[in-house]
Amino acid sequence: MCAVALGLAGCAGPADPGGPAADAGGGDAQPSDTATADAAIAPLVVRQQGLGRLELGTVELEQGSGLGPWLRFQLPPAARSVTLTALAPGVGLAVGQWQDGAGALQVVPSWLGGPLAPWLCLTGCVQRQAARPSQHSAWLVAEQAQQLPAGVWQVRTFGFDPQKESPISAVAKVRVDAVFGADSGKGVLRVNLCLTGALGITAALAKDHPRIQQAIGALQAIYAAAGVQVEVALVDVAVPNLLVEHDAADGELAELFATGAKLPMAINVFLVEQLYRTQASGTQPIAGLAGGIPGPPLEVGSPSAGVAISLALGPGEDDRLGTVIAHELGHFLGLYHTVEAAAAGADALQDQLADTDSDPKWLMHWSPGLGSAALSPEQMRILRASPWLQPVP
Ligand SMILES: [Zn+2]
Numbered sequence: 001m002c003a004v005a006l007g008l009a010g011c012a013g014p015a016d017p018g019g020p021a022a023d024a025g026g027g028d029a030q031p032s033d034t035a036t037a038d039a040a041i042a043p044l045v046v047r048q049q050g051l052g053r054l055e056l057g058t059v060e061l062e063q064g065s066g067l068g069p070w071l072r073f074q075l076p077p078a079a080r081s082v083t084l085t086a087l088a089p090g091v092g093l094a095v096g097q098w099q100d101g102a103g104a105l106q107v108v109p110s111w112l113g114g115p116l117a118p119w120l121c122l123t124g125c126v127q128r129q130a131a132r133p134s135q136h137s138a139w140l141v142a143e144q145a146q147q148l149p150a151g152v153w154q155v156r157t158f159g160f161d162p163q164k165e166s167p168i169s170a171v172a173k174v175r176v177d178a179v180f181g182a183d184s185g186k187g188v189l190r191v192n193l194c195l196t197g198a199l200g201i202t203a204a205l206a207k208d209h210p211r212i213q214q215a216i217g218a219l220q221a222i223y224a225a226a227g228v229q230v231e232v233a234l235v236d237v238a239v240p241n242l243l244v245e246h247d248a249a250d251g252e253l254a255e256l257f258a259t260g261a262k263l264p265m266a267i268n269v270f271l272v273e274q275l276y277r278t279q280a281s282g283t284q285p286i287a288g289l290a291g292g293i294p295g296p297p298l299e300v301g302s303p304s305a306g307v308a309i310s311l312a313l314g315p316g317e318d319d320r321l322g323t324v325i326a327h328e329l330g331h332f333l334g335l336y337h338t339v340e341a342a343a344a345g346a347d348a349l350q351d352q353l354a355d356t357d358s359d360p361k362w363l364m365h366w367s368p369g370l371g372s373a374a375l376s377p378e379q380m381r382i383l384r385a386s387p388w389l390q391p392v393p
Helices: 109-113 209-224 251-260 321-332 376-386
Strands: 049-063 072-073 079-099 104-109 132-141 151-160 170-180 188-196 229-236 243-245 267-272 274-279 284-285 288-290 309-311
Touching: 049 072, 049 079, 049 151, 072 170, 079 109, 109 132, 132 251, 151 170, 188 209, 209 229, 209 321, 243 251, 251 267, 251 309, 267 321, 274 309, 309 321
Parallel strands: 188 229, 188 267, 243 274, 267 309
Antiparallel strands: 049 170, 072 151, 079 104, 079 132, 079 151, 079 170, 274 284, 288 309
């Protein structure tokens, strides 16, 4: 999602959704206190390896506001991250409103009137969120050595037309994933490197293919610095198209990711011949795209479950394949660009972290070069809070 902020910077937000949950000039409405009176608030149960998952159910997003009803769950102590995932094919999705277990609003509905809404929440979200078509994940990560507040959490999903960017009615399925326990400073990340036949490279050929092997080595070295051991499996997949278009609805991306449905559980990274975006000015090549910031936890085959990487290389262009894979995985694991490209006469948008800056040394710089490999301690803390990270055996 390299273009998430920049490409949409000129878009107008939708009208204030109105209704009882809407912001009325600075005072965001609090949810009602029915949570404590509700007899059946589902508990999120901690399962193996410190993970918990709870299906919150299927909800109707209202015509007019695009907001669903409040969904509630009980979060036990010691959570390090909480991720909400909504599924509604063809619908733009985001978190409309979110209250944590201590009663604090983490997402206020007035963000939907903000400058980059509904695609990016800059103000009104304590931790930034980026919307996605068809399947969307948003998460909260605890600060270093802290935990997210236990108690009753409440959330409302927001749906919009990805082309018109206006609220729509839809039916969405919502779930929550959480990671519990202290950060051990290390973990294992499983990746399926999906060979699509692009440039004639199959899984068998990739084992000894210098470009692919060099990219895997670069990827593993970048993540090793964060204590993350990347295990790469080479797999063949049959995809509908080797040239993949990125647009607001991302239907071609969803089709590509669907081809990974039968693969073993890992982040599917698809190597295609070219990724592009068509605009009035012509076709613009894209180096890589992630299915969300973050992507959906622990699933394969769904509309946002994957990363797409272009193997196209212009004349004289540096081969940054390993860096681009590492960068897109960074998005998929929840990292934003340390800095976006600055629009003329404007300040460039920075991430929300205190220990990154505009230096091109960062892996998550908006335009990573061959030397862009650095991850900051804060970025490492975020990466390791992903449900995709497995404990080191
Ligand atoms: Zn990017």
